[in-house]
Amino acid sequence: MFYPTYARRSDPFALMRTMLRDVDRFTPTRTAQPEFPSVNVWQGDEAVAVTAELPGIEPSDIDISVKDNVLTISGKREAPELPEGARWHRNERSYGEFSRAVRMPYAASDDTVEARMTNGILRIVVGRPEEDKPKKIEIKAA
Amino acid sequence: MTSDVTQTADKTPTETPETTTGGRIYRPLADIMETGEGVTLMLEMPGVAADDVDITLEQRVLTIRGKVQPTNPERLQLAYAEYGEGDYERSFTLSDDFDPEKINAAVSHGVLTVALPRAAEAQPRKIAVTAS
Structure with missing residues:
Protein backbone atom coordinates (compact mmCIF):
# COMPACT_ATOMS: atom_id res chain seq x y z
CA MET A 1 0.00 0.00 0.00
CA PHE A 2 1.23 3.52 -0.81
CA TYR A 3 1.27 6.06 1.97
CA PRO A 4 1.70 9.55 0.53
CA THR A 5 1.71 11.19 3.98
CA TYR A 6 5.04 9.54 4.65
CA ALA A 7 6.63 12.21 2.45
CA ARG A 8 5.66 14.80 5.05
CA ARG A 9 8.61 14.48 7.37
CA SER A 10 7.41 17.17 9.76
CA ASP A 11 4.89 14.80 11.39
CA PRO A 12 6.60 11.55 12.38
CA PHE A 13 3.32 9.93 13.46
CA ALA A 14 1.46 10.57 10.23
CA LEU A 15 2.42 7.23 8.75
CA MET A 16 1.42 5.36 11.89
CA ARG A 17 -1.99 7.03 11.96
CA THR A 18 -2.60 6.16 8.33
CA MET A 19 -1.68 2.54 8.96
CA LEU A 20 -3.91 2.28 12.01
CA ARG A 21 -6.81 3.61 10.01
CA ASP A 22 -6.26 0.82 7.51
CA VAL A 23 -6.18 -1.74 10.30
CA ASP A 24 -9.53 -0.45 11.57
CA ARG A 25 -11.04 -0.66 8.14
CA PHE A 26 -10.09 -4.31 7.67
CA THR A 27 -11.02 -5.48 11.14
CA PRO A 28 -14.57 -6.84 11.21
CA THR A 29 -16.84 -5.07 13.67
CA ARG A 30 -19.13 -6.78 16.13
CA THR A 31 -22.18 -6.24 13.96
CA ALA A 32 -20.67 -8.32 11.18
CA GLN A 33 -20.55 -11.40 13.38
CA PRO A 34 -23.15 -14.13 13.13
CA GLU A 81 -19.71 -25.44 36.15
CA LEU A 82 -16.07 -26.36 36.28
CA PRO A 83 -15.07 -28.84 38.94
CA GLU A 84 -12.17 -27.87 41.13
CA GLY A 85 -8.78 -28.16 39.46
CA ALA A 86 -10.25 -28.48 35.98
CA ARG A 87 -8.58 -26.81 33.04
CA TRP A 88 -9.76 -26.11 29.52
CA HIS A 89 -8.31 -27.82 26.49
CA ARG A 90 -10.74 -26.15 24.13
CA ASN A 91 -13.54 -23.69 24.55
CA GLU A 92 -15.34 -23.25 21.24
CA ARG A 93 -18.89 -22.87 22.53
CA MET B 1 -19.07 -13.76 31.74
CA THR B 2 -20.30 -10.73 29.85
CA SER B 3 -23.95 -9.85 29.53
CA ASP B 4 -23.52 -9.12 25.82
CA VAL B 5 -25.26 -11.13 23.19
CA THR B 6 -22.90 -13.94 22.37
CA GLN B 7 -21.91 -14.76 18.88
CA THR B 8 -21.40 -18.28 17.66
CA ALA B 9 -18.88 -19.53 15.23
CA ASP B 10 -20.37 -20.56 11.93
CA LYS B 11 -21.39 -24.13 11.53
CA THR B 12 -18.49 -25.41 9.50
CA PRO B 13 -18.65 -28.46 7.26
CA THR B 14 -16.05 -31.13 8.00
CA GLU B 15 -13.19 -31.84 5.64
CA THR B 16 -14.40 -35.33 4.89
CA PRO B 17 -15.16 -36.92 1.54
CA GLU B 18 -18.57 -36.25 0.04
CA THR B 19 -21.61 -38.16 1.21
CA THR B 20 -23.52 -40.43 -1.17
CA THR B 21 -26.78 -38.63 -0.45
CA GLY B 22 -25.30 -35.20 -1.08
CA GLY B 23 -26.08 -34.07 2.46
CA ARG B 24 -23.62 -31.99 4.43
CA ILE B 25 -21.60 -33.16 7.40
CA TYR B 26 -20.90 -30.54 10.02
CA ARG B 27 -18.15 -30.29 12.59
CA PRO B 28 -19.76 -29.87 16.01
CA LEU B 29 -18.37 -27.15 18.29
CA ALA B 30 -16.57 -28.69 21.24
CA ASP B 31 -15.63 -27.77 24.78
CA ILE B 32 -12.99 -30.03 26.29
CA MET B 33 -11.85 -29.88 29.87
CA GLU B 34 -9.50 -31.95 31.93
CA THR B 35 -9.74 -32.83 35.59
CA GLY B 36 -7.68 -35.13 37.76
CA GLU B 37 -10.01 -38.06 36.96
CA GLY B 38 -10.09 -37.70 33.21
CA VAL B 39 -11.26 -35.63 30.28
CA THR B 40 -14.79 -34.42 29.52
CA LEU B 41 -15.93 -33.43 26.04
CA MET B 42 -19.08 -31.42 25.33
CA LEU B 43 -20.20 -31.23 21.72
CA GLU B 44 -23.03 -29.14 20.31
CA MET B 45 -25.19 -31.27 18.07
CA PRO B 46 -28.63 -29.67 17.81
CA GLY B 47 -31.24 -31.97 16.33
CA VAL B 48 -29.53 -35.20 17.32
CA ALA B 49 -31.33 -37.66 19.60
CA ALA B 50 -29.47 -39.89 22.05
CA ASP B 51 -30.19 -43.00 19.95
CA ASP B 52 -28.60 -41.47 16.86
CA VAL B 53 -25.17 -40.85 18.35
CA ASP B 54 -22.37 -43.21 17.49
CA ILE B 55 -19.08 -43.09 19.40
CA THR B 56 -16.11 -45.29 18.50
CA LEU B 57 -12.62 -45.50 19.90
CA GLU B 58 -10.14 -47.19 17.64
CA GLN B 59 -6.36 -46.92 17.69
CA ARG B 60 -6.54 -43.92 20.08
CA VAL B 61 -8.89 -42.05 17.71
CA LEU B 62 -12.23 -41.13 19.24
CA THR B 63 -14.84 -40.57 16.53
CA ILE B 64 -18.21 -39.04 17.27
CA ARG B 65 -21.03 -39.17 14.76
CA GLY B 66 -24.52 -37.80 15.13
CA LYS B 67 -27.43 -38.32 12.79
CA VAL B 68 -29.87 -35.44 12.48
CA GLN B 69 -33.58 -35.99 12.18
CA PRO B 70 -34.51 -33.36 9.60
CA THR B 71 -37.41 -31.06 10.39
CA ASN B 72 -39.91 -31.43 7.61
CA PRO B 73 -43.02 -29.57 8.58
CA GLU B 74 -46.07 -30.63 6.58
CA ARG B 75 -47.50 -28.04 4.19
CA LEU B 76 -44.71 -25.58 4.99
CA GLN B 77 -41.92 -24.44 2.73
CA LEU B 78 -38.54 -23.13 3.82
CA ALA B 79 -38.66 -19.37 3.26
CA TYR B 80 -35.46 -18.22 4.95
CA ALA B 81 -32.48 -20.23 6.19
CA GLU B 82 -29.57 -19.34 8.43
CA TYR B 83 -28.47 -22.81 9.40
CA GLY B 84 -28.13 -25.97 7.42
CA GLU B 85 -29.27 -29.37 8.54
CA GLY B 86 -26.86 -32.22 8.30
CA ASP B 87 -25.13 -34.94 10.24
CA TYR B 88 -22.24 -34.23 12.60
CA GLU B 89 -18.85 -35.82 12.66
CA ARG B 90 -15.63 -35.08 14.49
CA SER B 91 -12.59 -37.08 15.60
CA PHE B 92 -10.02 -36.52 18.30
CA THR B 93 -6.72 -38.27 18.89
CA LEU B 94 -6.42 -39.21 22.53
CA SER B 95 -3.44 -40.03 24.64
CA ASP B 96 -3.00 -43.69 25.50
CA ASP B 97 -4.14 -43.64 29.07
CA PHE B 98 -7.94 -43.81 28.78
CA ASP B 99 -9.98 -46.84 29.66
CA PRO B 100 -12.24 -47.53 26.65
CA GLU B 101 -14.55 -49.68 28.78
CA LYS B 102 -15.42 -46.78 31.06
CA ILE B 103 -16.36 -44.11 28.53
CA ASN B 104 -19.67 -42.57 29.48
CA ALA B 105 -21.83 -40.51 27.09
CA ALA B 106 -25.11 -38.64 27.48
CA VAL B 107 -27.16 -36.28 25.32
CA SER B 108 -29.10 -33.41 26.81
CA HIS B 109 -30.90 -30.74 24.72
CA GLY B 110 -28.65 -31.32 21.73
CA VAL B 111 -25.36 -31.33 23.65
CA LEU B 112 -23.39 -34.56 23.85
CA THR B 113 -21.23 -35.01 26.94
CA VAL B 114 -18.54 -37.69 26.78
CA ALA B 115 -16.61 -38.51 29.95
CA LEU B 116 -13.34 -40.34 29.51
CA PRO B 117 -11.96 -41.55 32.84
CA ARG B 118 -8.25 -42.11 33.06
CA ALA B 119 -7.14 -45.74 33.31
CA ALA B 120 -6.32 -46.84 36.84
CA GLU B 121 -2.67 -47.53 36.10
CA ALA B 122 -2.30 -44.09 34.52
CA GLN B 123 -3.45 -42.22 37.64
CA PRO B 124 -0.51 -40.18 38.84
CA ARG B 125 1.32 -41.82 41.70
CA LYS B 126 3.42 -40.00 44.18
CA ILE B 127 6.85 -41.45 44.70
CA ALA B 128 8.36 -40.84 48.05
CA VAL B 129 12.03 -39.98 48.07
CA THR B 130 13.94 -40.97 51.15
CA ALA B 131 17.05 -39.30 52.30
CA SER B 132 19.91 -41.59 53.02
Missing part, protein backbone atom coordinates in the same frame (compact mmCIF):
# COMPACT_ATOMS: atom_id res chain seq x y z
CA GLU A 35 -26.25 -13.89 15.25
CA PHE A 36 -27.30 -16.37 17.90
CA PRO A 37 -29.48 -18.34 17.65
CA SER A 38 -29.56 -19.14 13.95
CA VAL A 39 -33.13 -19.35 12.72
CA ASN A 40 -34.88 -20.93 9.78
CA VAL A 41 -38.31 -19.66 8.76
CA TRP A 42 -40.92 -21.88 7.14
CA GLN A 43 -44.02 -20.54 5.48
CA GLY A 44 -47.32 -22.05 4.43
CA ASP A 45 -50.93 -21.11 3.75
CA GLU A 46 -52.12 -21.81 7.29
CA ALA A 47 -49.08 -21.00 9.43
CA VAL A 48 -45.52 -19.75 9.75
CA ALA A 49 -42.92 -21.78 11.62
CA VAL A 50 -39.61 -20.58 13.06
CA THR A 51 -36.97 -23.13 14.01
CA ALA A 52 -33.89 -22.15 16.01
CA GLU A 53 -30.79 -24.04 17.07
CA LEU A 54 -30.46 -23.70 20.83
CA PRO A 55 -28.18 -26.50 21.97
CA GLY A 56 -27.62 -26.95 25.68
CA ILE A 57 -30.36 -24.58 26.81
CA GLU A 58 -33.12 -25.67 29.13
CA PRO A 59 -36.60 -24.83 27.80
CA SER A 60 -37.25 -22.96 31.07
CA ASP A 61 -34.39 -20.56 30.24
CA ILE A 62 -35.98 -19.46 26.97
CA ASP A 63 -38.48 -16.61 26.70
CA ILE A 64 -40.70 -16.34 23.66
CA SER A 65 -42.89 -13.31 23.18
CA VAL A 66 -45.08 -12.01 20.39
CA LYS A 67 -45.99 -8.36 19.97
CA ASP A 68 -47.94 -7.43 16.84
CA ASN A 69 -45.98 -9.15 14.10
CA VAL A 70 -42.61 -9.41 15.85
CA LEU A 71 -41.61 -12.68 17.50
CA THR A 72 -38.77 -12.45 20.02
CA ILE A 73 -36.70 -15.34 21.33
CA SER A 74 -34.44 -14.49 24.25
CA GLY A 75 -32.70 -16.24 27.09
CA LYS A 76 -29.43 -17.12 28.66
CA ARG A 77 -26.90 -19.84 28.08
CA GLU A 78 -25.32 -20.92 31.32
CA ALA A 79 -21.65 -21.80 31.26
CA PRO A 80 -20.96 -25.31 32.59
CA SER A 94 -20.06 -19.53 23.80
CA TYR A 95 -22.29 -18.52 26.69
CA GLY A 96 -24.28 -15.56 27.86
CA GLU A 97 -27.50 -13.77 27.08
CA PHE A 98 -29.09 -13.74 23.68
CA SER A 99 -32.07 -12.17 21.95
CA ARG A 100 -33.38 -12.51 18.47
CA ALA A 101 -36.40 -10.92 16.81
CA VAL A 102 -38.16 -12.22 13.72
CA ARG A 103 -40.74 -10.22 11.80
CA MET A 104 -43.77 -12.25 10.76
CA PRO A 105 -45.94 -11.57 7.74
CA TYR A 106 -48.99 -10.99 9.99
CA ALA A 107 -49.82 -10.10 13.56
CA ALA A 108 -50.34 -13.16 15.72
CA SER A 109 -52.43 -13.56 18.82
CA ASP A 110 -51.04 -15.49 21.78
CA ASP A 111 -53.41 -18.44 21.49
CA THR A 112 -52.25 -19.32 17.98
CA VAL A 113 -48.56 -19.63 18.94
CA GLU A 114 -47.18 -23.02 19.85
CA ALA A 115 -43.57 -23.76 20.85
CA ARG A 116 -41.84 -27.08 21.19
CA MET A 117 -38.25 -28.03 22.00
CA THR A 118 -36.68 -31.26 20.78
CA ASN A 119 -33.00 -32.15 20.99
CA GLY A 120 -31.87 -28.54 21.20
CA ILE A 121 -34.03 -27.31 18.33
CA LEU A 122 -36.82 -24.91 19.18
CA ARG A 123 -39.81 -24.91 16.88
CA ILE A 124 -42.41 -22.17 17.08
CA VAL A 125 -45.54 -22.40 14.96
CA VAL A 126 -47.63 -19.27 14.53
CA GLY A 127 -51.10 -19.84 13.11
CA ARG A 128 -52.49 -17.46 10.55
CA PRO A 129 -55.44 -15.49 11.92
CA GLU A 130 -58.80 -15.85 10.15
CA GLU A 131 -58.97 -12.18 9.20
CA ASP A 132 -55.63 -12.41 7.39
CA LYS A 133 -56.67 -15.36 5.22
CA PRO A 134 -57.74 -14.56 1.67
CA LYS A 135 -61.51 -14.47 1.18
CA LYS A 136 -63.11 -16.24 -1.67
CA ILE A 137 -65.53 -14.07 -3.56
CA GLU A 138 -68.48 -15.66 -5.22
CA ILE A 139 -69.52 -14.48 -8.63
CA LYS A 140 -73.23 -13.98 -8.80
CA ALA A 141 -75.12 -14.87 -11.90
CA ALA A 142 -76.47 -11.76 -13.58
